[in-house]
Amino acid sequence: MGKTIAEKIFDAHRVDHPEKDIHVIRLDAVFCHEITTPVAVNDLVSRGKDRVFDPNKIKVVIDHVSPAKDSKTAMQGKILRDWARRHKIQDFFDIGRNGICHALFPEKGFVRPGYTVIMGDSHTCTHGAFGAFAAGVGTTDLEVGILKGVCAFRSPSTIKINIAGRLPEGVFAKDVILFIIHHLGVNGATNKILEFTGPVVDAMSMESRMTLCNMAVEAGATSGICNPDMTTVEYLWEFIQNDHADKESALATFKRFHSDPDAPYHQVIEHDVSLIEPMVTFGYKPDQVKPVKEMASTKVDQIYIGSCTNGRIEDLRVAAQVLKGKKISDSVRGIVSPATPKAFRLAMEEGILKTFMDSGFCVTNPTCGACLGMSNGVLAEGEVCASTTNRNFNGRMGKGGMVHLVSPATAAATAIAGFITNSGLYKGSP
């Protein structure tokens, strides 16, 4: 019997198997941000355990509220900063070099095929796009990860999602994952891993695969995961070229972490996406999804383009193409937050920021901010936002606010129209 990629990663990292369904695995990377880590740090200090298992495997960023918006968020940043310095953690990204963790750390080459990664953040599943096992955890698991470099998980039972067909023009990874979550339900993949395969995934960029894996948790999944291929190698090449003779040999190494054809799956789901349309959420759950045309004419107050789901350069390019030469409606305000300094700089060099500004968008620095209603675009009671983020929960972007999740193309088209609309204006594929 073959094995899934997740099972192979577990096999290569297992340090203990205390009972049938519990695996304690060794971690290749522990990621930290300023919302969930300071409490872990304070707890470790109070226990007299102010240690780190390996400062080179701990990567730290201040991203959720940046710049700090008040004394409390400033203190969270300070605790994290002091801790990173105290333990000589080299990869610490403070303001000026910071970006949203799940966009920044891949750009830095911190995630490789076959890695195990945890972070005190549910969207850590994003990094599965690289063929890694990457899972969000709470503060206590993070604390143990920092201290010992291990974490306990249940057996990696996998649902395979085979995405067949060809994506229509104007339909993106975001639409695909909303479609998938709609079919699975928000509890449909709880305690499971979602493995994305098939020709549509094979043809996707790493950015699109990250969007796909990013929202796996919205179906309850422990992680999303893609099998590494030449696209993965190309993305990582600048970081791995000294370790491999050429790209083919790098790929051959990474194929150690590939699901076998006879691997056992909890479930296999086939989706042909050739006929799907741009999608949008309604209600307060990410599985409440319908085609954009069925929501058309829903008026919005704010457009938000950014986040760990859709704040990457590919997303900004798509939105800018829709916005080019147009003005956003007088009835809306547009906010774009490039997810990383690199995405910001590229957007600047490519004239994308100018397009956004000419159209009437406000461009902010990289931060999670508005996505979770922390800063930089919180909604007032009764307001409606079309957002490229990942959660439409009640109150998520501000108490009493309503969030409709969409792709960057739909967000841009909605900004121009003032109401939710099918992008239509987008030509080509990302």
Added chain:
Amino acid sequence: MKNFSGNVLFLDRSDINTDEIIPAKYLTEISKQALKPYLLEDINLSGFNPKHDVKEKHVIITRANFGCGSSREHAPWALEANDIHLVIAENFARIFRQNMFNCGMMAVELPGQTIDDIFEEFADKKTHLETDFENNAFIITADGLHQKVSFSISDFDRTLVMTGGWVEDADTKY
């Protein structure tokens, strides 16, 4: 070991997420106790008033997929700050469930039918639940009604409950 008995708060909805349990704007608090007044502040559940309905309740019984969404351990901490150490549901989001046990608290899954029956019998009554940890049983009582329900948790989770959490255990073992 923490207390796992007391008056029951029924939350009759599935998919209650951690943003509802504790909104993100309170994640800037560094102390767990500071979260106490905000438990379930943003819950989308008609007829429920978090200001009054949480008082003197020590056990939550709810439907499926409780604690979905954000990984914030602030959700268990907000419960703990209100002396609620036990949540019973049809199932839990993975991270929330693990966070509960990692804090020495309990998130216990019961079959959907059992949950349905408990709601049917008790949800409209002032209900008390007694946990018999050694014998893996809950004793639920209200208005002369009396029901014993068996539960199971893994040895791994049981150890976390008895030792008060994962940090000391992991530091010794690994």
